[in-house]
Amino acid sequence: MLSLFRWLVRLTIGLIAVLVGALALAWYFAVRSLPDYDAELALAGVEQPVEIVRTTENIPHILASTDRDAFFALGFAHAQDRLFQMVVLRRAAQGRLAEMFGERAFAADDLARRLGLWRHAQDSLAAQDPATQTALQAYADGVNAWVEQVNQGALGRGAPEFFLLPGDIAYWQPADSLAILKLVAAGASRQVAAEVTRARVSLAAPERGGDLVRAAGEAPLPPYAALFGEGARFAPVPEAAAEDWFAGLVGYIRVGRGSSANGFAAGASRTAAGAPLLANDPQVALTAPSLWYLARMDLRAGSVIGGTIPGIPAVLTGRNQSLAWGLTPAWVDDQDIVMEEVQPGAPDRYLADGGWREFTTRHEVIRIHGAEDRRITLRETESGPVIPPAHLGLLAVTPGGYVPALRWTGLSGQDTTLSALIALMQAPDRAGAAQAARGIVAPAVQVTLADAEGVAQVLAGEIPRRPPEHPTAGRMPAPGRDPAVRWLEPVAPDDPLRMTEPAQGMVAATGAEATGASALALGHDRDEPLRLLRLSRLLASREIHSRDSFIDAQLDTVSPAARALLPLVGADLWFTGEAAAPGTPERQRQDALALLAEWDGNMGEHLPEPLIYSAWMQQLQLRLIHDELGALAAEVSAELRPAFIDRVFRDTGGAAVWCDVVQSAPVEDCTTIARQALDAALVELSARFGPDVESWRWGDAHVARHEHPALGRMPLIGWVVSLVQSTSGDGSSLARAPVMGQGANPWAAVGGAGYRGVYDLADPDSSVFVIATGQSGHPLSRHYDDLSERWRRGEYVTMSLDPTLARAGARGVTVLRPD
DSSP states (O other): OHHHHHHHHHHHHHHHHHHHHHHHHHHHHHTHHHHSSSEEEEEETTTEEEEEOOOOTTEEEOOOSHHHHHHHHHHHHHHHHHHHHHHHHEEEEHHHHHHHHHHGGGHHHHHHHTTHHHHHHHGGGGGSSSHHHHHHHHHHHHHHHHHHHHHHHHHGGGGGHHHHHHOOOOOOOOHHHHHHHHHHHHHHHHHHHHHHHHHHHHHHHHTTHHHHEEEEEEOOOOGGGGGOOOOOBOOOOOOOOOOGGGGTTSSSSSTOOOOOOEEEEEEGGGEEEEEEEOEEEEEOOSSSSSSSSEEEEEEEEEEEEEETTTTTTTEEEEEEEEEEEEEEEOOOEEEEEEEEEEETTTTEEEETTTTEEEEEEEEEEEOOSSOOOOOEEEEOSOBBBBBTSSTTTTTGGGEEEEEEEEEETTTTOOHHHHHHHHHHTTTHHHHHHHHHHOOSSSOEEEEEEEEHHHHHEEESSSOBBTTTTTTTSSOOEEETTTTGGSOOOOTTTTGGEEEEOOBBBEEOSSSSTTTTTTSSSOSSSSHHHHHHHHHHHHHHTSSSSSSHHHHHHHHHOOHHHHHHHHHHTTTTTTTTOOOOOTTTTHHHHHHHHHHHHHHOOOTTTTOSSSHHHHHHHHHHHHHHHHHHOOOTHHHTTTSOOHHHHHHHHGGGGGGGGGOOTTTTOOOOOOHHHHHHHHHHHHHHHHHOSSSGGOOHHHHHHEEEEBTTTTTTTSSSHHHHOOEEEOOOOOOSSSSSOOOSSSSSSSTTOOOEEEEEEESSSSSGGOEEEESSSSSOOTTSSSSSTTTTTHHHHTTEEOOSSSHHHHHHSSSSEEEEEEO
């Protein structure tokens, strides 16, 4: 027995030693993939010596003598810090994520292949101007130079994720950058989702559905089913499970989800320093690392500083020595779903306006890690690629015998967007920037501009025009056999209506519209318009602005939706009846209403009122629409629709009828529904956070999770690589932080400003910047999350255009010399 015990002890000690050794070996290889920022390297492709000066926040300042060397060094720096992210973004655009992530990424790959992002990027390479083609090749050479350093020096494959996931690191190609830009454009537009929602609501509630999805002033649409004739049949769609938000971000960007931003500027007459100010904060899904990366480059046209996306050789928002610019998604209606009728008995033919035609067909194979390869058939019509109904919610709105095809401005093999962005960041003034922006195709953006002479906004990107007789005006899918669904010639890039001149010396855009917006018909599905109203009021509230007042506006967490809705919804509930006994549901309701009555709408993370308001509005909206929409109600209610609630409680066009529950015997009024919704919200919150309403905190529920797309769900590892923070704001605040709306925690924050910048043309070195996580994508780097707490607290870092200051505070200097 004693001998057995000794052998068990020895075996245990041996296993522990093996485990410790394995962990030490893993740690060794993982740490080897951390780049050395103090190095001197001789590299092929460098024309003259280049310095990459890293500040204490790990922001690279690229000091180069030629443009080619500057783009080479940007590619090198991007690859040093974000190689894994770049590889994943490239795979997402190519439709090759499943080779790395397995079955869970098949749907994303299938959609990317059908959109042809990689194919259109390859075609667009020849459409770029010579300077951009040179920049693309130099950038690719820089990325590949770092990959070679990793291979030659056995530097841990460049990132620890590559030890845990299959797949080789292919050399970078110029078309890869164009493909990632296509992916960004595909993720920026949510017009397909809006069309599908509008059609589903029409099918479920053909008489009153317009109250829910129609904007003020829009003409009513015909019932969706009537577009396809009396015999049209739609497949019953089972009640959908709550969306797995993070599963959709396996490639960092989710196609069709949409993005937003704030962009505003003040001319010299409205600023304390006598020079223009500009602020911009692109808002995207939260991931770790952030989609954004800070950088500074020296170019022949001058130094450029601001926000980049790894994989794309351009500063997309920032400033140079004489110009500041920012990009805001314009939410132009740039997509249409066209339902193509398939010929009975001939599945390779569809009905166009001129008769039956054959689909353009090709075949591709999607390789899946851990499963069999899948062969897919890609079909296209004159309208665009056929999208299987399993994608983008199209199953519910595709009639029997039809297939949906996508018409989108981004489906172009002559897309010059990157050439335009590279020219924009080197423009000397507003006129040059406006000229450069004419080359932007997709996504459509409001370009906010500021130079020493003033400020302006330019609507850039391809803007479709539809015939007046279009059966749905692009607001719902339409049958492809109707010639009226064809697009007309787009709005000309030099149309003077694209330019917005400042009103009282200021311009602003939030994705809803721009202040002083042009008369162009931009579309029907705008971002939250209350945000623009809030921003306009903040800007108008001061005669003279400073950098600090612009920061305050950018970080504003007041919910204009809460300010607009609470006086309507609670009008007949406040201060009614005697004080109820402590501990009763009635007393809890009174306490909650008393808090809301004194609340200014600030969605601060330390306050209870934002949580009460948000839970109340979710319950209210669900109750208003559930009996009409059934299983669809939960999906529609995931996003708060302030315009709908406003219409109902004002009884606009008889919309108060939504307050009556059809299945119940009594006729409910809106006050009754509002009280029931509040009671239900309080019951839910009490179960989660206890009965004392004053102890609740918005930040306990409104948690922002920056999840690592690859490793965030792995046991133990996920705890290290994903960042979790409580945060303020909501979907309508300027510091936008939209909520999940469904699932175990419907108040979880799922988006935010991945980048913030405020540019002061009076003093270049007082401009400030920040991103949501850190510069490095390496989980073991101290720069993986060192900016995240500053981002949460609303703090920034400075980035100087002075190379002397950059060197003085350098954390490391990498010198690249010609080989």
